[in-house]
Amino acid sequence: MRWEELGEQPCSMSRTLAVVGDRWTLLILRDCFLGVRRFDAFERRIGLTRHLLADRLKKLVEHGVLVKVPYQQRPLREEYRLTEKGLALHPVILSLVSWGDAWMADERGAPIEHYHKGCGQRMKPVMVCSECAEPVGPRDIDVRPGAAFGEEVEKLLAG
Amino acid sequence: MRWEELGEQPCSMSRTLAVVGDRWTLLILRDCFLGVRRFDAFERRIGLTRHLLADRLKKLVEHGVLVKVPYQQRPLREEYRLTEKGLALHPVILSLVSWGDAWMADERGAPIEHYHKGCGQRMKPVMVCSECAEPVGPRDIDVRPGAAFGEEVEKLLAG
DNA sequence: ATAGTGGGTTTCATTTTGGAACTTGTCAAG
DNA sequence: CTTGACAAGTTCCAAAATGAAACCCACTAT
Numbered sequence: 154m155r156w157e158e159l160g161e162q163p164c165s166m167s168r169t170l171a172v173v174g175d176r177w178t179l180l181i182l183r184d185c186f187l188g189v190r191r192f193d194a195f196e197r198r199i200g201l202t203r204h205l206l207a208d209r210l211k212k213l214v215e216h217g218v219l220v221k222v223p224y225q226q227r228p229l230r231e232e233y234r235l236t237e238k239g240l241a242l243h244p245v246i247l248s249l250v251s252w253g254d255a256w257m258a259d260e261r262g263a264p265i266e267h268y269h270k271g272c273g274q275r276m277k278p279v280m281v282c283s284e285c286a287e288p289v290g291p292r293d294i295d296v297r298p299g300a301a302f303g304e305e306v307e308k309l310l311a312g
Numbered sequence: 313m314r315w316e317e318l319g320e321q322p323c324s325m326s327r328t329l330a331v332v333g334d335r336w337t338l339l340i341l342r343d344c345f346l347g348v349r350r351f352d353a354f355e356r357r358i359g360l361t362r363h364l365l366a367d368r369l370k371k372l373v374e375h376g377v378l379v380k381v382p383y384q385q386r387p388l389r390e391e392y393r394l395t396e397k398g399l400a401l402h403p404v405i406l407s408l409v410s411w412g413d414a415w416m417a418d419e420r421g422a423p424i425e426h427y428h429k430g431c432g433q434r435m436k437p438v439m440v441c442s443e444c445a446e447p448v449g450p451r452d453i454d455v456r457p458g459a460a461f462g463e464e465v466e467k468l469l470a471g
Numbered sequence: 472a473t474a475g476t477g478g479g480t481t482t483c484a485t486t487t488t489g490g491a492a493c494t495t496g497t498c499a500a501g
Numbered sequence: 502c503t504t505g506a507c508a509a510g511t512t513c514c515a516a517a518a519t520g521a522a523a524c525c526c527a528c529t530a531t
Contacts, residue, residue, distance in 0.1 A: 154358070154359045154360065154489095155489090155517095156335075159335065160416075163423040164342075164412075164423055164424070165408075165409045165410075165411075165412025165413045165416060165417065165422060165423060165424065166338070166339065166342045166405065166408050166409045166412055167339065167412075168412045168416035168417075169408045169409070169411050169412035169416060170335045170338055170339065170408070171416075172416070173408075174334070174335035174338060175333070175334070175335065176315075176318065176329045176333035176334065179325070179329055179333060180325065180326065180329065183323075183325045186450060187455065187469065191477080191478090192477070192478050192479075193476085193477060193478075196478095198468065199313070200313040201313065201519095201520090202519075202520055202521070202522095203478080203479065203480085204479095204480080204481090204519080204520080204521095205518090205519070205520085206479095207478080207479060207480080227527085227528070227529095228476095228477080228478090228526090228527045228528045228529090229527090230476095230477060230478080231478085235450075238415050240449075240450050241411055241414060241415060242411055243439075243449065243450045244403075244407040244410070244411070244437070244439045245404070245407045245408055245411060246325065247407075247439060247448070247453075248403040248404045248406075248407050248439075249324075249325050249328045249329070249332075249404055250324045250325045250328070251324075251403070252324075252328050252400055252401055252403070252404060253323075253324025253325055253326075253327045253328035254324045255400060256397050256400060257319075257324060257327035257328060257330075257331070258324065258327075261458065261460035261461060262458050262459070262460055263324060263458045264322040264323055264324060264457070264458050264461050264465050265323070265324065265455055265456070265457060265458060265465060265469070266455070266456050266457070266458050266459075267453050267454070267455060268453065268454040268455075268456065269441040269443060269444065269446070269448060269452060269453060269454075270451075270452050270453065270454055271441065271444060271446050271448075271452055272441060272443050272444035272446070274441075274443040274444070275443075276441045276442050276443045276444075276448070276453075277442045278403070278439045278440070278441070278442070278448060279439070279440050279441070279442045279445075280402075280403045280406060280407075280437045280438070280439060280440075281437070281438050281439075281440050281445075282428040282430065282431060282433075282435045282437070282438070283435050283436045283437070283438045284428060284431050284433040284434075284435045285428065285430060285431035285433070285435075286438075286440075286445070287428070287430050287431070289406070289428060289430075289435070289437060290399075290402065291345060291394075291399050291402045292429075293428060293429050293430055294406075294426050294427065294428060294429065294435075295426070295427040295428075295429055296346065296424055296425070296426060296427075297424070297425050297427065298423070298424060298425070299420065299421050299422050299423050299424060299425050300421070300425075301420035301421055302420060302423050306423050306424060309357065310346065310424070313520095314520090350508080350509090351508070351509050351510075352507085352508060352509075355509095360488095360489090361488075361489055361490070361491090362509080362510065362511085363488080363489080363490090363510090363511080363512090364487090364488070364489085365510095366509080366510060366511080386496085386497070386498095387495080387496045387497050387498090387507095387508075387509090388496090388509095389507095389508060389509075390509085
């Protein structure tokens with residue numbers, strides 16, 4: 154399966170990965186959430202080749218995750234900003250970082266600490282149910298094919 | 313930067329991506345959470361080459377995300393199961409799927425619906441603060457270098 | 472006139488992937 | 502006892518993606 158096919162699968166995860174499922178893209182997005190916006194800043198911080206950076210930024214713009222916004226004329230210079238669609242990826246980034254903090258840290262602990270502005274405390278993100286607000290674990294969820302899909306998705310669930 | 317270097321960065325996101333930051337690995341993990349355990353089942357469902365599947369499974373086992381458990385002798389057959397470390401990736405999978413449901417669905421809606429066993433309702437995952445239980449958005453978090461890291465990480469934050 | 476900056480593109484060698492066939496141990500059917 | 506099937510890989514080769522480094526263009530500052 155190639156990248157193009159991936160985006161056409163009847164699976165939200167495949168479709169998401171068709172957009173952000175590569176290490177560089179996710180590192181670019183991490184930086185976007187830290188406020189980085191310019192080509193050369195991404196290049197320096199992430200250490201990927203300009204070639205790939207240009208390619209990944211273009212794809213993110215095509216998918217509507219980032220927009221190019223001019224910040225000066227003569228010569229025209231544009232920066233990359235998260236759209237609403239891009240901002241919605243925040244839980245993805247947060248959960249990746251949180252797993253790294255918990256399972257990949259060395260004896261020095263987490264490289265970065267997160268403080269919740271609302272309550273001022275050092276926090277980690279927790280996933281809860283939108284309906285009852287209880288935390289959800291791997292065994293707490295039942296999965297069923299969407300109404301408008303039928304067999305197509307049942308096969309996927311059954312294996 | 314190569315994969316090996318990625319895992320040594322003082323950034324929890326890089327370290328996480330060194331383990332799961334590739335499309336096949338994440339699709340394998342999605343299937344693990346759906347209960348898939350055998351080599352040929354992954355192969356059929358995901359449609360990746362055996363070559364890569366073997367490689368990715370080996371890496372996941374090396375990183376302690378999956379374990380091989382024998383399910384028959386003569387001939388020896390082993391299946392792959394999520395460890396505690398692997399189960400901890402649930403929020404990552406959930407947030408990827410949820411973003412796809414919200415932003416990549418076609419007119420038929422989400423391919424798969426999630427029901428919370430606790431309350432019985434159709435749900436989506438929400439990220440909240442571990443301390444005050446309020447939802448956290450992109451602007452609600454302050455980020456500071458971990459106590460044991462210093463300049464090394466401050467540079468990364470400043471850009 | 473010269474050097475620097477921001478945002479790329481081009482070129483080419485090296486890696487990674489995709490596709491398909493081959494292997495190994497075992498059982499079951501004809 | 503020969504053939505076929507199954508599970509879980511491995512091997513081989515061609516095609517695609519990546520990494521490194523140089524080059525380009527429109528300006529600005531010195």
